[in-house]
Amino acid sequence: MASDDEDWVGMARRAGLHLALEQFPGDVAVAFGNAVAAMADIVPPPDLRAEPWPPMRPVPVR
């Protein structure tokens, strides 16, 4: 996660959002803020080996 303006502009460029940066820079900034806010309350599991969900479920081919 980027920590300052320079980083988020760089992230937006790496994501290919050049046109959005040019035409809607305020919206790109809002999107960055949304991401920071969303992730702030994610709690990684205390067990570092915990599986994400759902696990892969291979389906047998008939």
Place this chain on the structure above:
Amino acid sequence: MGVAEIGKAYADKTLSPVELVQALFARIDRLDPQINAFILPDREAALAAARQAEAEIMAGRSRGPLHGIPVGVKDIIDVAGLPTTCHSKILAGNIAAADAHVVALLRRAGAIVMGKLSTWEFAIGGPSFDLPSPPARNPWNPAHHPGGSSSGSGAGLAAGMFPLALGTDTGGSVRNPASACGIVGLKPTYGLVSRRGVFPLSFTMDHVGPMARTAADAAAMLAIIAGYDPADPGSVAGPVQPVTGLDRGVKGLRVGYVRSFHESDMIADPEVAAGLDGVAAALAGQGADIRTVTLPHLREFIAVNRTIQYCEAFAIHGKWLRERPGDYATATRQRLMTGAFIGGADYVQAQRHRLALITAVNTVFQDVDVLLCASAMDPACVIDDQDAIGHTFSRQARMPFNVTGHPALAMMSGLSQSGLPLSVQFVGPAYADARLLQVAAAYEQIAPWRDMRPSLAA
């Protein structure tokens, strides 16, 4: 009229499908200029389907409870030959080649598709005025929003334009309009209803659900659309629980009241809180055993929902956001670009956190049969007040059950002083969808507001 009433009138030959469809389109012509529930009414096809239903019913070839029943379809769900625009310039002219699986099931059961209904853009935006069509409005007061994203479904039902509608729900989008418009909206258990032919927002959390004016009508629709679909990777194989027993009542049912959601995690509007207490008291009066239970803080569920939703939505929309950002409404663009700033490890952490939340909810269900909690923390605000929209947008307790996949139903709990619906949410263990409809049906029977309708719809 409800589904059973219509079916009886057809059987008694006091009403025909053609008469009903004509009457509903007359109503749509009168009310929709104020409500904007429809993006595209499909009058000719609906009348043709009504004529076919009429001939079959008259010949004694009934296809079941939904034969000749009009249905509205949210415009992110494919109806063969009609545009699926997702209420967006991005998909202008996108004609669906085939029916979504749920639409095909409804048609096979004899339901009549009335047309495509308004939605928030790509089911994520918000009430926007910079879209090809105006946003739907709330029939209880057209100055207010009707909830979303299945906004046309909720508004059209409350306005009496059709008895059934299809909605979709990734962060609460069936239950939000159900709450705002005073109707019944069920987000079924994840995997119970196929999403094939429905434009995705978040593969992990997308659901398709029935919306209706009563629990019995929602049950009738669920009975048709539930079932395994091998072409939907999220569909769950296994026997579908029968949607029966709606008249069993709530005597002896253990109801876990999640007060923490609206009393400490987010402080609800006092009228909403009083409405929830009223529902708990009413169910207790019918013999339910009400117990206070606690779930993890709402902010955890919301963080997981948003992190996963933003990432998956950006994976879907990235190409268009790079090439045509100006073709999205402002609110949609801001939300959809968010996924560009969330890394792969953060997404995986959200998925791991999700498992912890699923486990926490399942643990509570070891001691109770159903949960009672808030849906919306506020009545619907004025539609064109961006500050109020921004303030109330997140003030809800629906996202938890998109994160966990448990079935959840929202319905009216009363009316505010200002005449807008208040709401309650019931949540069940996985695949206990019928139990939620049973509780909703029991509450409907004793709810003092049960016969109230918007004055616009009178």
